[in-house]
Amino acid sequence: MRLNPVLEGLGAYPFVRLNEAKRAAAADGVDVIDLGVGEPREQTPAFIREALRGAVDPLSTYPLAEGLPELRGAISAWVATRFGAQLDPATEVLPTLGSKEAVFHLAQVLGGERVVVTAPGYPVPERGARFAGKEVVRLPLLAERGFLPDLDAIDWPGTAIVWLNFPNNPTGATAPLELYERAAALAREHDVVLASDEAYSELWFGEQPRGALELTDRRNVVVFNTLSKRSSMPGYRSGFVAGDPQVIAALKRYRPNVGVAPQEFVQRAAVAAWSDEQHVDDVRDVYRAKRDVLLGAFEAAGFTLAGGDATFFLWLRTPDGADDERIAMALLRETGIAVAPGSFFGPEGAGHVRAALVPTRERCAEAAARLRGR
Structure with missing residues (x-):
């Protein structure tokens, strides 16, 4: 079977490698807190869910x-x-x-x-x-x-x-x-x-x-x-x-x-x-609270905030600019915290990791405790 050469040349989507590492850690009994993939995990507001149910014909x-x-x-x-x-x-x-x-x-x-x-x-x-x-x-x-x-x-x-x-x-x-x-x-x-x-x-x-x-x-x-x-x-x-x-x-x-x-x-x-804008204000407040909890903990662990103050991501320079994929995998092994290596976003991201503020506030607090105790 012949494939489109563009598809063949793309290689694995970078986050496939991260997912494999998370599965391996979980199989070894590690309680993984996933800050790697930027998938929102807050509940969809009830009024939106009700609008969906009412629209099914x-x-x-x-x-x-x-x-x-x-x-x-x-x-x-x-x-x-x-x-x-x-x-x-x-x-x-x-x-x-x-x-x-x-x-x-x-x-x-x-x-x-x-x-x-x-x-x-x-x-x-x-x-x-x-x-x-x-x-x-x-x-x-x-x-x-x-x-x-x-x-x-x-x-x-x-x-x-x-x-x-x-x-x-x-x-x-x-x-x-x-x-x-x-x-x-x-x-x-x-x-x-x-x-x-x-x-x-x-x-x-x-x-x-x-x-x-x-x-x-x-x-x-x-x-x-x-x-x-x-x-x-x-x-x-x-x-x-x-x-x-x-x-x-x-x-x-x-x-x-x-x-x-x-x-x-x-x-x-x-x-x-x-x-509706009220629910957006509420969502923003949730991410702000998670950001406040995690940013100080990453800084205490030797990372430095390198990016801006928007999105639900923290763009962090690795300690002493060390190899980002090595640091990310070591962090996963040692603490169960998954972050995305900056090089996954291209060679320009080397020396950084991206942490997504998507777990619950309770899990973000647990991640912060693990980082401070590292």
Whole structure:
């Protein structure tokens, strides 16, 4: 059997190695506290679950690719409140099956020879570009620049997509509006799409992050967001892409071919989620409490906070910049605490680990006690 050479060349998804190490530790009787994979484990708020139950219809039909008008309207209203942008729900908003699939598929839709991704970073934009047959260019996020990209280092002509991701996974850094403004101007000048993955926009512990939807000129700009983090709904797979009507129109043409329209009962639950902010404040308070407990404990264990104050991740420099995968595996063996080696996010992440604040507050407190007793 012959496989797609892109698939063969990708190698194992990095977190597969971490999962194998966690399973081996558990098999040896270790009580593993998993700070490695960034999957929210807070309960989905009851009112969202009730909205889902009430939306299940005895007659099941295929959902439309453009999504329910009620959901597009709820997303537009949320964007207006959060970012001050007035979006046309009919032409500038498209519900998606979470944001991951939409991030992956964007390179399939657009022309151009290459895709620029920030590094270290979430691997899906790069993998989507490779499956689309495009060259991938990694744009470093350096600590000395506040983990912001050097836009002048991009070879803009011939580029299909330039990806930004702020608040950033894995560094937790945020970006000023000026970065979005300049990136969007360069994208328009060279007919490139600026794609902004803002999945963590609502998890912040300092200043409220800015976003690309605040731009007054959103030509060549699209933004991706999701309910997985802000509303503790990872299993619902509900997100959106919004921005330039031409890009949205192209996605509407493409997406019926790959069958990724969200289920209508999930869309109706999403209407409830986008229409409420109190539960988001509550979610943010929970992560803030867990961050306060764990950050001091990691620092006591010799790690140094190297990243920003957003997302539910801690981006930590290893003691003396030691090998991150070796340190992560030693931490797992010695304490049962799993963290993600920074090199899993690309060579730019070497010498760091990422700790996800996703276990319960009680388990985070237990992890903190183990770190302090190490």
